[in-house]
Amino acid sequence: MRRHPCFRALTAHSPKRLKSPLMLVLGIETSCDETAAAVVSDSGDVYSDVVRSQIASHAPYGGVVPEIASRDHARAVVPVVREAIAASGFTLAQIDGIAVTSRPGLSGALLVGLSAAKGLAWATQKPFVTVDHLVGHLLAVLLQRPGSSAPRPEYPFIALLVSGGHTAIYRVNGPELSLVHEIGATRDDAAGEAFDKVAKLLGLGYPGGPQIDRLAAIGNAARAGVTLPRGIADHRSFEMSFSGLKSAVARHVASLPSPPQDQALADLCAAFQATIVETLVSKTVRAAAREEVPRIVLAGGVAANKGLRARMAEVCTRRELALFVPPFSSCTDNAAMIAYAGALRLSRGETDTLSEGPATKTALLRVTRKGGGKR
């Protein structure tokens, strides 16, 4: 059983623990291809964080199959929730509220977590809150995991959210939907989607991001012998585009006598990754300058990318910007970020009714229009 050090201190020094100001929340996340549950307090302390990945179920299909995701969630949700409660060192009775991802995501997948969370909240008569998955990602940097004492950013901060389904730069003024402002986003593919699609066409398997990252580290972009387009390189725009980049890689590969292997493959991965990273880093850093906010936060699964982390760190040091990079477990999908965002909502006195339904789109206001054409 994993117990946060604070837990013991708290029970030892606070005889009326149940009345302590700490709010403990069970979070549930089933928006895509991980079934996850976690117990987190409104101060961000992570008491447990259980993630069951479905990657093996989807790999044969080269991507997430919604019906398979929903079936896996239906099987896993109870064991995962039980494990999260047991590992937290608390009992269900000691938990103050239930939080669940209600959007954005696959509606059939979201419905599993949402329905189970409602059932739990109804049966235990605990307050219930829904969380926007993207708000969860943006707040993940504030989680305090056992044994880590990484500094947390103050508000406001500039966040680069890069995941399999989303890529956007936000100004985060506080932990509420209305305090998060999109500065710019992709007009087409998400960065993670570009990584996955390029990996697929290079025969690297699913998910492709980690494979490309690994190969890029031993490749040399200059030697790849290809110039790849940086979508919307315009200095004034914070919008991004990655579908042209993916097509350029596809055309380049098609023009070769045989698919690139070994060093040539690594060099091409390096060129592709460098192009994406350059777009992400330069736009994020410019957003920080325009907003006069000297703090940058990385969020989402692609924030695990070593090339992105290294380049962002280099540029931030040069520009005297503070960079906050959450640990890997906080970047990819997890329920700790959902529990935390939910705990903050509950501590503000917000709750939702059990008639809440799922939604495929985020509730964050979008300023970037999807698709091509003149702006």
Place this chain on the structure above:
Amino acid sequence: MIVLSITTSAASGGVALVQNDTVLAEIAHVDPRGHAEHLFDLIDRAFTKANVTRGDVQLIAVDIGPGSFTGARIGVAAAKGIALGLGVHMIGVVSLAAMAARLRSEFPSQPFFAAAIDARKNELYLSIEDQEGAVRTPPCHIAYTSIAEHITPVIGNTSCVSIVDTAEHRAFAAPFASTALVEPPSPSWIAKLGAAQFLSLNNADRAALDPGNVVPLYVRPPDAVPLPAFAP
């Protein structure tokens, strides 16, 4: 024993509270796209009507399908959360079995009972049971037009009574059935069959009725084609 039942696998769904075969409350609603939004309101109304409290419930019986994949999962996941939260047993009830059980009680002299539910794509989920409740044709998916091929070999030259979930299906079932009803699985029959199945188990088997173990009965595999490298 007080049983709370939930059914959301068909276009109409609902909840019931049943005590020893007495229906304390049964509330149904029709909205195939609104099960998730309405379910807990129906539950609250049923408890008010039955004048019982959450703590009185000893068993959760849930319709596991076959039917709508997403619909069945809404009810099953909600029931899992409730059973986990209340710390009570949970039992999955096959939608078609609940329909057949109802027919058996209403037409006790009939030899066979066929139940069918829309499976989309011009197909039905079908199952056939006999007078003793033994399953003669386990839940399967068949083309609308092949219903004769599936029913006649089982019932021979007798007739059966059937229950289907749409008027359209009744037209297909009518030639084999002396009586064909149009009814989706009812919440109270999910509860009654769930209770009967629970009571027929010994203590060891009852202990296995855990919310972690109940999954929907899909009958049909997901619609997805593996990449060539993974194809069998």
